[in-house]
Amino acid sequence: MKDALLKSEWNKWLADPGSIRLVAVEAGDLLRQLIVQQGLRGLAQGGYAEAVVGSLLIASLHKSNESINMNAQGSGLFKQAIVDASPEGRVRGFFVEQLDAELQTYGIDGDNGPWGSGVLSILYTKNFEGKQPYKGMVAIATGYMDEAINDYYRDSEQLVSKVGLYIEFDGERLMHARGALIQVLGGATPAEVKAINELNIDQMRDLASLAHKPDAFLAQGKKLLGERTFQLLEQRPLEKFCTCSLERIERALVLTGEQDAMDALGEDPAVKVTCDFCRTEYHVPRERIKALFARDPSQLQ
Numbered sequence: 682m683k684d685a686l687l688k689s690e691w692n693k694w695l696a697d698p699g700s701i702r703l704v705a706v707e708a709g710d711l712l713r714q715l716i717v718q719q720g721l722r723g724l725a726q727g728g729y730a731e732a733v734v735g736s737l738l739i740a741s742l743h744k745s746n747e748s749i750n751m752n753a754q755g756s757g758l759f760k761q762a763i764v765d766a767s768p769e770g771r772v773r774g775f776f777v778e779q780l781d782a783e784l785q786t787y788g789i790d791g792d793n794g795p796w797g798s799g800v801l802s803i804l805y806t807k808n809f810e811g812k813q814p815y816k817g818m819v820a821i822a823t824g825y826m827d828e829a830i831n832d833y834y835r836d837s838e839q840l841v842s843k844v845g846l847y848i849e850f851d852g853e854r855l856m857h858a859r860g861a862l863i864q865v866l867g868g869a870t871p872a873e874v875k876a877i878n879e880l881n882i883d884q885m886r887d888l889a890s891l892a893h894k895p896d897a898f899l900a901q902g903k904k905l906l907g908e909r910t911f912q913l914l915e916q917r918p919l920e921k922f923c924t925c926s927l928e929r930i931e932r933a934l935v936l937t938g939e940q941d942a943m944d945a946l947g948e949d950p951a952v953k954v955t956c957d958f959c960r961t962e963y964h965v966p967r968e969r970i971k972a973l974f975a976r977d978p979s980q981l982q
């Protein structure tokens with residue numbers, strides 16, 4: 682099957698008895714839509730895809746309404762990715778390349794991956810504006826996102842988990858964006874825990890490469906885990922979303938203060954604000970800005 686025709690979806694399985702979770706993410710089509718939206722070219726598409734698929738894998742393990750926010754900061758070709766993903770399979774994210782080669786440490790200190798050395802932080806919230814989020818942080822030590830997520834689960838959550846990402850290009854075009862995750866839950870046998878701990882990144886990336894074929898993925902997963910029985914928990918389509926609105930943009934303008942808002946306006950008839958995530962352009966006319974500051978900001982919703 683041509684990759685372009687593949688549906689973006691995740692498949693989640695649970696071992697019977699329920700001691701191991703297995704997740705396959707196929708997100709090539711979704712990523713190509715997001716890449717157009719973001720206007721990304723070249724290798725930046727791959728860094729962005731790593732962050733989006735990685736965030737979806739993490740979100741897939743969470744309860745309904747418990748969303749995740751990934752903030753990855755690198756020192757190599759990739760400077761930053763910010764991604765929001767939900768257990769309902771919805772995702773948005775933006776990406777910043779390091780365009781100044783002088784500032785890229787990638788390639789200078791040996792065979793580090795394209796993120797260079799950096800920091801990966803993961804925030805869990807009950808919804809996107811939750812009050813008391815859980816935050817975990819880990820170094821991006823090897824320059825590769827999937828290895829950083831593995832370190833994150835080990836160091837920040839003390840969970841035995843293995844993640845692999847499979848991102849492939851055909852020249853300039855992103856062809857595949859897939860991910861695999863295996864996670865131990867309570868009740869796994871010591872032998873199972875040991876088997877999962879010993880899986881290496883190449884085995885996980887090979888497993889991820891099968892994410893578009895759930896049957897083959899599951900067969901390979903079982904092989905790696907000693908032929909356990911698994912049940913399909915969920916097959917869910919993945920989609921992009923955004924929460925921006927004119928109201929939110931106006932609220933943000935009010936929070937920047939009247940002086941800054943008027944400076945941004947300058948001599949123009951309207952302030953133009955572009956959403957970093959979905960690139961929607963909002964225009965707030967001069968008269969509206971004046972009206973916003975003419976009333977009590979705490980009343981604005």
Ligand SMILES: [Zn+2]
Pocket residue numbers: 923924925956957958959960961
């Ligand atoms: Zn938006």
